[in-house]
Amino acid sequence: MRAQMENDLRLESSLWVGNKRYLAVLTGWHLKWTEADKKNRDKKAVSVPVAEVVGVEEGRVEILPHKSVEDTDRDFTVFYVKRSSSRSSSGLLWRLGRTQFTCPSRVLRDQWTRHIRTALKTHSPLRPHRLMVFINPFGGKKKGRQIYHSQVAPLFELAGISSHVIVTERANQARDHLLKKDLTGFDGVVCVGGDGMFSELLHGVIGRTQQEAGLCENDPAVTLQQCPLHIGIIPAGSTDCVCYATVGVIDPVTSALHIVIGDSQPLDVCSVHYGPGQVKYSVSLVGYGFYGDVLAESEKHRWMGPFRYDYSGAVVFLSNRSYRGTVQYLPADPLMSSPRDKTRCLSGCGVCSKSTEKLFTNSSDEGSLYSSYSGPFSNESEDDWVSVDGRFKCVSLTCMSSSCAKSPLGLSPSAHLADGTGDLILVWDTNPLGFLTYLYRHTTSQDQFDLPFVEVHRVKAVRFSLASEGEEAEDNGGLNIGMDGEDGGYNGSTSRAGSKQNLATRPEGQTKTSKDKTLNPFMCGLCCRKAPTASVWNCDGEILPFPKIFCKIHGQLVRLYARGIEDGASLKDCAEERLECNRTCSLPR
Numbered sequence: 001m002r003a004q005m006e007n008d009l010r011l012e013s014s015l016w017v018g019n020k021r022y023l024a025v026l027t028g029w030h031l032k033w034t035e036a037d038k039k040n041r042d043k044k045a046v047s048v049p050v051a052e053v054v055g056v057e058e059g060r061v062e063i064l065p066h067k068s069v070e071d072t073d074r075d076f077t078v079f080y081v082k083r084s085s086s087r088s089s090s091g092l093l094w095r096l097g098r099t100q101f102t103c104p105s106r107v108l109r110d111q112w113t114r115h116i117r118t119a120l121k122t123h124s125p126l127r128p129h130r131l132m133v134f135i136n137p138f139g140g141k142k143k144g145r146q147i148y149h150s151q152v153a154p155l156f157e158l159a160g161i162s163s164h165v166i167v168t169e170r171a172n173q174a175r176d177h178l179l180k181k182d183l184t185g186f187d188g189v190v191c192v193g194g195d196g197m198f199s200e201l202l203h204g205v206i207g208r209t210q211q212e213a214g215l216c217e218n219d220p221a222v223t224l225q226q227c228p229l230h231i232g233i234i235p236a237g238s239t240d241c242v243c244y245a246t247v248g249v250i251d252p253v254t255s256a257l258h259i260v261i262g263d264s265q266p267l268d269v270c271s272v273h274y275g276p277g278q279v280k281y282s283v284s285l286v287g288y289g290f291y292g293d294v295l296a297e298s299e300k301h302r303w304m305g306p307f308r309y310d311y312s313g314a315v316v317f318l319s320n321r322s323y324r325g326t327v328q329y330l331p332a333d334p335l336m337s338s339p340r341d342k343t344r345c346l347s348g349c350g351v352c353s354k355s356t357e358k359l360f361t362n363s364s365d366e367g368s369l370y371s372s373y374s375g376p377f378s379n380e381s382e383d384d385w386v387s388v389d390g391r392f393k394c395v396s397l398t399c400m401s402s403s404c405a406k407s408p409l410g411l412s413p414s415a416h417l418a419d420g421t422g423d424l425i426l427v428w429d430t431n432p433l434g435f436l437t438y439l440y441r442h443t444t445s446q447d448q449f450d451l452p453f454v455e456v457h458r459v460k461a462v463r464f465s466l467a468s469e470g471e472e473a474e475d476n477g478g479l480n481i482g483m484d485g486e487d488g489g490y491n492g493s494t495s496r497a498g499s500k501q502n503l504a505t506r507p508e509g510q511t512k513t514s515k516d517k518t519l520n521p522f523m524c525g526l527c528c529r530k531a532p533t534a535s536v537w538n539c540d541g542e543i544l545p546f547p548k549i550f551c552k553i554h555g556q557l558v559r560l561y562a563r564g565i566e567d568g569a570s571l572k573d574c575a576e577e578r579l580e581c582n583r584t585c586s587l588p589r
């Protein structure tokens with residue numbers, strides 16, 4: 001069948017590019033052109049996978065920065081994805097490559113354009129035809145509208161995508177629209193904004209899918225239905241963490257090209273159940289303690305713009321708070337991967353594809369991604385849970401590396417986008433210098449988990465509850481002003497208690513009982529107020545004021561128009577435009 005299609009689409013002829021003659025071949029999967037001059041044949045060869053051809057136009061056409069068309073009889077212009085490295089980030093920038101071909105006759109020109117269009121339809125079936133685009137005019141530097149109209153819309157038009165654009169007038173408009181309005185005929189939804197806008201789309205798309213499937217998303221025992229609508233992100237926010245962690249660069253043109261060619265990246269989502277039967281979804285951070293406090297503090301200083309996060313970070317750091325609570329988690333299969341295995345989830349990641357295989361081949365098996373965990377109220381035995389009691393600077397759960405421009409490797413550098421697990425990071429109470437070291441390591445390539453007061457676990461679910469009032473009071477009574485300690489300030493009297501697994505593996509001397517509690521009053525006196533006993537949860541930038549939560553990871557619940565971070569090391573071949581550059585050009589789809 002594949003060979004038949006190849007034959008049907010195959011086209012080969014001599015074409016001119018500028019004043020040079022080329023031998024051009026379309027094989028269904030690739031469009032290649034090689035300089036006809038024998039001497040240069042190997043040097044001057046370009047191979048573009050059909051999956052990465054953006055469009056073809058009759059005549060001499062230019063799209064970006066401005067559209068211009070010269071309607072000539074024997075010319076056609078091919079637009080395709082071209083890569084270049086980015087100095088500021090880990091991924092590759094995608095640009096619109098463009099080559100103008102001249103044919104010996106109009107008939108041959110029409111044959112070429114027809115064949116290329118047919119190849120696109122046949123070999124790139126996931127390309128969107130109709131998109132709903134939500135622009136937040138107030139996100140980031142307030143340039144959402146300009147970014148969309150000048151950099152994105154021309155690419156959508158070139159690719160024949162019709163888009164229904166909504167410029168939002170209030171928060172949650174995009175989410176409500178997705179939950180209530182008719183979405184028939186749309187292949188995907190796109191946000192032009194930051195992580196907050198992405199979160200609106202995430203909630204809208206997941207909620208709508210569950211509504212239509214008749215499922216109650218507030219019930220933690222329910223296995224949620226995967227969402228058919230793809231989500232695209234055009235970064236125009238302040239941090240754009242989800243875009244950075246899934247594409248590797250913050251660049252509207254790169255993201256638009258991923259959308260145009262219909263890239264598809266599955267993404268795990270964490271449902272956070274809190275309060276009386278409520279649910280929120282997170283992909284990048286569910287954080288208690290430091291990250292919750294920073295968010296709560298930053299909300300008071302919105303007028304500062306993006307700088308509010310740096311300011312609030314400093315204020316919260318100086319207040320040196322920690323919170324007592326109980327964390328329970330359900331460990332993921334340690335044979336699949338580990339948060340400390342120093343791997344990176346790159347495009348075509350083996351761990352994620354193994355999980356996909358598992359998901360689709362034996363979803364009814366006991367050990368499979370979904371069935372192995374179905375909630376706290378069903379098959380899962382309480383014995384499978386690990387329980388940890390103690391005083392924490394922060395408790396964080398993430399479904400991805402959560403890398404961003406400020407932290408290029410992210411909160412958990414080896415986390416995977418689509419393996420059905422999350423990484424739980426516990427930072428125990430420690431002295432300020434120790435905690436500063438932990439925070440600082442996020443901005444470098446040093447291992448932030450290689451600190452005695454930090455532990456990380458790959459998990460499928462997490463529960464958290466506050467310490468009882470009695471325990472908290474006991475804490476406050478046992479105030480201990482120790483600042484010195486091992487490893488750059490780790491205070492050996494930090495409290496840890498109760499983890500059946502962790503206690504087993506922790507070296508002697510670090511295991512503490514609930515009597516060894518510490519409160520570090522460093523700078524607490526700044527405000528001379530009693531330290532609060534509870535923090536709030538930061539759920540992808542939204543405050544959840546309920547300390548008691550239950551989180552469950554849903555493997556591959558949504559799909560993004562992305563393909564994961566491409567390895568910059570493979571760029572060289574492509575930049576040289578050699579025929580053998582298939583490795584980069586034809587990444588698995």
Ligand SMILES: Nc1ncnc2c1ncn2[C@@H]1O[C@H](COP(=O)(O)OP(=O)(O)OP(=O)(O)O)[C@@H](O)[C@H]1O
Nearest residue numbers: 139140168169170193194195196197237238239240
């Ligand atoms: N028209 C609007 N007016 C006010 N708020 C809006 C509007 N449209 C969207 N919002 C809300 O603004 C919040 C922030 O938007 P967005 O995420 O786009 O930018 P950001 O906060 O600057 O970026 P980041 O989230 O990456 O830090 C979102 O939570 C969204 O709900």
